[in-house]
Amino acid sequence: MRFVKMLLPATKWILNVTFCLYIAGCGNRASHSTENTSAGNTAATPPAVTDNGPQFKKEGELSFISKTNNDTLRKIDIEIAETDDERAQGLMRRRSMSDEQGMLFIFSEAAEQSFWMKDTYISLDIIYIDDKKEIVSIQKYTTPQSEESLPSYKKAQYVVEVNAGFCDKYHIAFGDRIAFTKQP
Template sequence: MQLHLKCILIASLYIAGCHQNTGNSNNNGVDTATAAPTTVAVTETSNGSAFKKQATLAFLSKSGADTLRKIDIQLAQTDEQRADGLMYRKTMTDDQGMLFIFPDMEERAFWMKNTYISLDIIYIADNMEIVSVQKYATPLSEESLPSYKKAKYVLEVNGGFCDKYHIAYGDKIAYQ
């Protein structure tokens, strides 16, 4: 038993010595070069923010007669939610997407900064009609991807989604 306690004591002293302050410290004695961040988002995961299903969205053909595809969506309605978007996520299924809802109709432009997955960015007018699509957006790119037309909604889905499910200009969406 005593040998076990001695081993624990020696290991503790060794670990304490390894983490000894090297002079790069703040007033509380924490080594700022290795200190962990003090704030962590509750929804943060190793895959970025966790997906939260908030609605279901359907893609409707131009004629409105056929439903082309249904997906689960997370909504981005506030400035903060729209700024974060799908940044830092490593994966997303074809059954998921994020719908950005803006208060007005304006020409929009998105970029892929801090976004690790290729996306199709679908711009949608206030009448729910798709007015523009930017396909296969390059991950981590800071290139502006404009709508070229006024849009109130922007939907982000996996890159290649529009080609795979035949989603195009003039098709419509409906969500609830």
């Protein structure tokens, strides 16, 4: 019995070492599979793919201008949606966006607008702007993937979408204005 008690710790140690060597060997096999993949062997496991959705494409710059003193409150890079297809796509399937980015929707004329969040994964502030480029309403902290209608309540010719909380963080409010330029 005393001999068995002495063997038990040694057996555990041997099993642990064997298990570690086995795992290390499996790691080498995985590394070998990756090498085969890069050499053109398609039978190996493909590398993991992360989908961050469509990438931001800078197409201009937009400034938010204070109604009280005409100071620039914040300047951002914008992606522009001015065709029906671009406006329908909007920020759908986008997984992230920085505070220095946003999307500007341009309509041919001012009308009451209504947006929704279907297939949009990030919460947004939706800023409705009239034909004089003045903010007429804001829908803050929208619910991702919601099909709830988010109306402008007033006529808007432009709409800017930015990350949720942007308007609170940079003090963007009703009556402030925007100015934008498109890249050539």
